[in-house]
Amino acid sequence: MKSLLIVSDAWHPQINGVVRSIERTQGEMERLGVRVEILSPADFRTVPCPTYPEIRLTLATPAVLRREIAARDCGHLHIATEGPLGLLAARAARQSGRIFTTSYHTRFPEYLSARMPVPLDWSYSWLRRFHNAGHGCMVATGTLERALGRRGFVNLMRWSRGVDHDLFRPFESSVLPADLPGPVFMYVGRVAVEKNIEAFLDLDLPGSKVVVGDGPQLGALRAAYPDVLFTGARVGEDLARHYASADVVVFPSLTDTFGNVLLEALACGVPVAAYPVMGPVDIVADTGAGVLHADLGLAARAALQIPRARCREVALGYTWERSTRQFIDNCMAANRLAAAAVRAA
Template sequence: MRIAIVTDAWLPQVNGVVRTLDTVRGELVAMGHEVEMFGPDRFRTWPCPTYPEIRLALLPARRLASLLAAFAPEAIHIATEGPLGIAARRLCVRRKLPFTTAYHTRFPEYVRARFLFPTAWTYAIMRRFHGPSSGIMVSTDSIRSDLAARGFRNIRPWTRGVDLELFHPRPPGATLQDGDRPIWLYVGRVAVEKNIEAFLALDLPGRKWVVGGGPLLPKYVARYPNIRFTGQQQGEQLAALYRAADVFVFPSRTDTFGLVLLEALASGLPVAAYPVPGPRDVIGNAPVGALNDDLRAAALMALDADRAACRAHAARYSWRHTAEVFFANLVPLPAPETVWRAAAPQSAGSGSPAPNRA
């Protein structure tokens, strides 16, 4: 099947949405499907307000329509609610094409954290955006129940996975050179919506490590000189940091899942978090960490978790299964050849991709 994935979150961005889409794309290709990504890298862009590291497509509708007609997909998935997602949704609604969407981010809570915009208003916008979708893919039962209570319909489960070869526990008896243990680790964006200061301000023994970049990084580097800030890390460098730590602390209250939770667990690293959607779904009552409204108490309790149990818990999550669920959720276009043949006159000028204006 030819699958088009339209997303405002794409490489070179580093976040859970990008990792999910990139990994699922690879799995789908390995399964024999043809997948094309339609991200900001194929359009002229402008910096996202309050987050200039993220580039957003500038007036993408016309070019996106041409690129989609040239690819002639048999199924369309809209991953995000940004400029590209809005343009793809409008095209599909206008041409009466079925499509699926995903709810990767608790966007209303993010907007409230940044701009104090009432969540009820943003949820109304989200309901309108996802309303025509043939299936809204969500990562956890908690998010599914929350959205259903808010009037969303056609909600479909779509779990997540983890790279069990890259993320693995440190060898038994390994000698760690780092002093001042325990080491408390955070991995993720250094941004207000991640509630990271709830972790930075905790009174804990040992040392804290923060892995990730974001708009608040310079501020926190200056405010917390005793905390180790590594910036963004990927691949083996990231995996080594997980293995070296003693507890993974996840202060976010707004993530829909949290891929970093699985990466930590796969590394044999217990998790401390608030009992909110995401951690509540991934951790539950398993003996692989601690959930508590007192994050300090959760962190201290997590020290006693069994690292072998953490690894076994993460092993339940497969990226191949994630891709299979994604594919099963897709809705094929009726007679796609006819659909895109009719759209072909609008595809003039598709040419080579426009430069990404940095």
Template structure:
């Protein structure tokens, strides 16, 4: 089946949306499907206000339409609500082509933090965007229920996975500072609540891996914190292994792939008991959840790393990608016939 994925989030961005889409493309290709992505790399772009690392496509409508028609997809998935996503949505509605969408992050909360726009306004706009789709994929049941309560329709669960061959227990020598070592990995931005971690009074040392619009200010404010910048995934695996606790201070993430990556390396998690951490690690086991983040960090030091790895082994990218595939809505006769044969367990 020819599957077209349209996304405003792509390299050189380093985030969970990009990693999810790259891994999903890999898994779908392994299953025999042809996958093409429409990304900002193929368009003229301009920097996103307050977040220049993110590039937004400039007037992409005609080129998006051309890309769709040239590829001749059997199914279309719109991953983001940016300029490319909106252009693809307009095309599909105009041509009466069914499509799916995804809700990856709590965008309304981010917008309120940055610009003060009321949550209700942004959620209403997002509901209008996504309700034109035949299905909107969200990462956990909690997020599905939340979106339905805010007026979204046809919301389904599309979970996430982790590369257990890349993220696995290994040498713990990457970081050589005083133990215990507490690590944060992710964007350094206001919506990630990184400062809640940096201001904690903890024994040992703290590390931050990542970059973002708040990085320069926080480096100056917390000179005793160690900063590594953006790392590739193999380097991240070394950092997770070296850490004694992975600290996840965000209160707005819908899932948090970094939680799975850390746990796959055997590193216990400290986080707030909110959507994301609760959905990924539960109320006990491979992490410590507490409204007192300092207490969670100290409690996580006592969690067995072998048990943490065993818990992470429950998550599979193959299963997550098959779930994604099942939510797609093929609209060509050949693809629909192939799907019926697959459901009957027959070769296509």
């Protein structure tokens, strides 16, 4: 594969796992000699998403998308998200007979039901139509693959993730206030209702709680939990140093499909505590680098006993090079699948 176009509703200035995954895949593919183009809301007129204004929704038409896709002249099309831009790109691809793959990053049905009473079956129905219309849907874990398969999704392909071991690494000194009582339990990620952060903040734990991240729920949580340290969003080495300053990273989400945060914490030598659900089950499981339990407080306290060297060792097994080669193999397999379908017809 010599060239690739990635269409994504999630892009800068958003800071999330989807954006980071696309960025790192783009960098690795370019290092391997593949030309990568990104089509994002930055290329169109947009409006803010209701209740989540930092997310921009694209205003365009299928005809415009067809022209934009053709202008980039790439050998393969990958649609990373199911937002307005992704939906338009899929429609444009179908109309022009273009082969494309998709990826399932976010459990939108669960996120939507957390905000309003929308039945899960309704949401999964339109997501299934969207992803099954492509020639392959990439998923990060075996747990997600099995869950989507039970709901009728087809042509599922495994695409795991990596972590930057040079950036996310142990640091000797803490960036947190010197008078912050230990041990330090930390949440890292978007501050939004679907992340279930209050399950962490309500825990009876020794020491201190720290929340690193930004999002629509930040103001409300700051007001409701004055004893918690909220640092706001952190990036780059500053983010890595915050991870490394924690004793345990607590991951309270029940709806993530993977959890890049888990790998970043482990790479910094920090054990994780989480519920035994999709993402943590696939990454932590029986590795000895974290504790999974239905009682999140029990998991957090038990994780204090885990050697930091073991966490780093587990994270070293995940690389962006391996992830990217898996992505490329999936794209090539999708093209073979499409060609076989044409021959069969």
